[in-house]
Amino acid sequence: MLTLTNIEKTFFPGTVNEKRALNGLSLHLEQGDFVCIIGSNGAGKSTLLNAVSGEFLPDSGKIELAGQDITFLPDYKRAKKIGRLFQDPMRGTAPHMTIEENLSLAYLRASGKSSPFRLIGKKERALFREQLARLELGLEDRMTQPVGLLSGGQRQALTLLMATVVTPQLLLLDEHTAALDPATAEKVLALTQRIVQESNITCLMVTHNMESALTVGNRTVMMDGGRILLDLQGKERAQMTVEGLLEKFREKSGVCITNDRMLLS
Amino acid sequence: MNPTVLLTSIEQGLIYSLVALGLYVSFRILDIADLTTDGSFTLGLVTCTAFTAAGHPYLGFVAALVAGALAGGITAILQTRLGVQPILAGIITMTALISVNLMILGGKSNLSLLRTETIFTKAEEVFGSNGGLVVAATVALICGGGLVWFLRTQLGLSLRATGDNRAMVSASSINPAFTTTVGLCIANAVVALSGALLAQQQGYGDTTLGTGMVVIGLASLVIGEVVTGRRGGMVGAVAAAVLGSVIYRIITAFALTSNLGASNLKLVSAVIVAIAISYPTVITKIKLQQQKRGHSKC
Numbered sequence: 001m002l003t004l005t006n007i008e009k010t011f012f013p014g015t016v017n018e019k020r021a022l023n024g025l026s027l028h029l030e031q032g033d034f035v036c037i038i039g040s041n042g043a044g045k046s047t048l049l050n051a052v053s054g055e056f057l058p059d060s061g062k063i064e065l066a067g068q069d070i071t072f073l074p075d076y077k078r079a080k081k082i083g084r085l086f087q088d089p090m091r092g093t094a095p096h097m098t099i100e101e102n103l104s105l106a107y108l109r110a111s112g113k114s115s116p117f118r119l120i121g122k123k124e125r126a127l128f129r130e131q132l133a134r135l136e137l138g139l140e141d142r143m144t145q146p147v148g149l150l151s152g153g154q155r156q157a158l159t160l161l162m163a164t165v166v167t168p169q170l171l172l173l174d175e176h177t178a179a180l181d182p183a184t185a186e187k188v189l190a191l192t193q194r195i196v197q198e199s200n201i202t203c204l205m206v207t208h209n210m211e212s213a214l215t216v217g218n219r220t221v222m223m224d225g226g227r228i229l230l231d232l233q234g235k236e237r238a239q240m241t242v243e244g245l246l247e248k249f250r251e252k253s254g255v256c257i258t259n260d261r262m263l264l265s
Numbered sequence: 266m267n268p269t270v271l272l273t274s275i276e277q278g279l280i281y282s283l284v285a286l287g288l289y290v291s292f293r294i295l296d297i298a299d300l301t302t303d304g305s306f307t308l309g310l311v312t313c314t315a316f317t318a319a320g321h322p323y324l325g326f327v328a329a330l331v332a333g334a335l336a337g338g339i340t341a342i343l344q345t346r347l348g349v350q351p352i353l354a355g356i357i358t359m360t361a362l363i364s365v366n367l368m369i370l371g372g373k374s375n376l377s378l379l380r381t382e383t384i385f386t387k388a389e390e391v392f393g394s395n396g397g398l399v400v401a402a403t404v405a406l407i408c409g410g411g412l413v414w415f416l417r418t419q420l421g422l423s424l425r426a427t428g429d430n431r432a433m434v435s436a437s438s439i440n441p442a443f444t445t446t447v448g449l450c451i452a453n454a455v456v457a458l459s460g461a462l463l464a465q466q467q468g469y470g471d472t473t474l475g476t477g478m479v480v481i482g483l484a485s486l487v488i489g490e491v492v493t494g495r496r497g498g499m500v501g502a503v504a505a506a507v508l509g510s511v512i513y514r515i516i517t518a519f520a521l522t523s524n525l526g527a528s529n530l531k532l533v534s535a536v537i538v539a540i541a542i543s544y545p546t547v548i549t550k551i552k553l554q555q556q557k558r559g560h561s562k563c
């Protein structure tokens with residue numbers, strides 16, 4: 001589904017600030033894979049997701065999505081196939097537009113080569129209502145209210161719905177629950193799991209929570225220094241504990257880190 | 266106020282409401298203070314005057330729309346592709362248009378349309394003395410309705426998102442340079458249409474009629490928002506722009522007959538705009554002061 005081959009990315013090459021953010025990284029995802037990515041601060045997790053979404057071009061390497069080489073495709077063209085959520089809940093929605101208008105925009109832009117003058121009809125509005133109801137946040141009764149009135153958690157849940165209202169080929173989540181309070185974060189994570197599973201979406205999720213990195217999805221990838229240290233799945237992953245993960249990290253990177261530091265990243 | 270004056274003010278207000286609608290697109294939706302407005306208003310006015318004088322009154326409207334869109338397009342290219350600051354981009358186009366507008370009128374600063382067929386003379390043949398009002402109301406309705414429709418389409422929603430949340434737009438499949446360009450073209454086309462209507466209604470074209478139009482348009486927009494309390498979503502906002510413009514022209518008519526005097530009107534408009542736009546900041550500051558004072562008492 002998604003194949004990254006030998007991706008290199010260096011920021012500010014040839015200067016004192018030179019930073020090798022991705023260091024010959026390769027990763028392959030099957031259709032329906034839900035990969036949790038962990039790693040300390042600066043490991044290159046966000047850079048990896050940015051490379052996939054096309055925020056910048058890699059210095060070398062190749063990116064393929066669903067059999068198509070997208071290495072040089074501009075970001076706004078990839079965005080038709082790739083859904084994205086960021087840590088900041090304010091980033092994914094337009095505050096002065098209503099819930100319905102935000103969803104309409106996401107829906108109309110994602111649903112193929114439609115005319116720029118297409119409108120939302122009764123059928124779509126009913127679909128939005130039904131999907132909002134399934135978030136169980138009462139948003140289906142507030143469709144004509146501006147999104148700016150919603151809480152951070154509600155906005156993030158809406159952003160998630162916008163990213164998946166037309167099933168994307170790939171969903172990129174960059175610590176999308178990190179700015180929320182623990183109870184809300186848990187709820188948004190549960191929603192994420194449900195939506196990803198129901199639509200069988202291929203997903204890359206960066207998380208700072210090692211516990212959920214082992215329980216959410218079907219694979220756990222640990223990054224350090226712009227490379228993949230560890231790629232767990234199946235039985236090996238099922239038997240892994242947080243302590244075991246930290247032990248593996250020490251072994252592979254030669255650095256001693258505490259759970260806390262990992263959590264803070 | 267006598268009824269004839271009132272009806273004339275309403276007619277004028279409806280004609281100028283297209284400027285308020287254009288500014289609603291650029292200023293409120295795209296969040297750009299587009300100073301092309303003065304220039305594109307006059308551009309529409311002189312283009313239509315020239316066409317009408319040549320015996321093509323209806324083609325004159327089409328030409329004005331196209332010319333206005335081009336002017337907006339130039340401002341948009343300057344700011345989205347060539348890195349000129351938005352305000353400066355508008356000023357550059359507006360300045361260039363001063364020369365262009367004189368050129369279009371053949372080097373003269375005004376041209377009379379006396380005894381020339383216009384949409385207004387036609388309408389008066391059909392509807393009698395209210396013909397002008399019918400024309401102005403119809404055009405305002407079509408433009409207002411068209412704008413409401415457009416802002417709900419995929420492109421319209423993309424335009425609104427561009428002005429509302431840049432970060433969201435650049436992470437989605439929208440190209441903000443493109444939506445900004447579309448928005449400025451539409452805004453200036455509508456503004457130019459306003460100038461075109463005015464030329465035919467007054468029966469002459471004058472290159473100075475657009476001076477201060479951006480401030481007058483913003484004042485109308487703000488008056489409308491205050492009167493309607495920013496209610497009613499999209500439809501409410503568009504209706505407010507039209508209503509605000511009509512109210513502005515009624516105030517103008519009052520001023521002309523009272524001691525205030527017409528010469529002070531632009532000063533009044535400028536003050537209205539300055540107060541209305543600084544109002545949220547001032548309120549925040551006052552609240553902060555109150556909080557500080559309340560805090561020091563504890």
Ligand SMILES: Nc1ncnc2c1ncn2[C@@H]1O[C@H](COP(=O)(O)OP(=O)(O)O)[C@@H](O)[C@H]1O
Binds near residue numbers: 012019021041
């Ligand atoms: N746009 C950028 N410009 C310069 N340096 C960057 C940029 N993005 C990331 N980096 C650097 O690359 C490294 C990896 O960053 P990032 O991918 O954000 O790490 P994380 O795993 O915490 O998400 C860091 O050292 C960071 O400073």
Ligand SMILES: [Mg+2]
Binds near residue numbers: 045046047
């Ligand atoms: Mg990061």
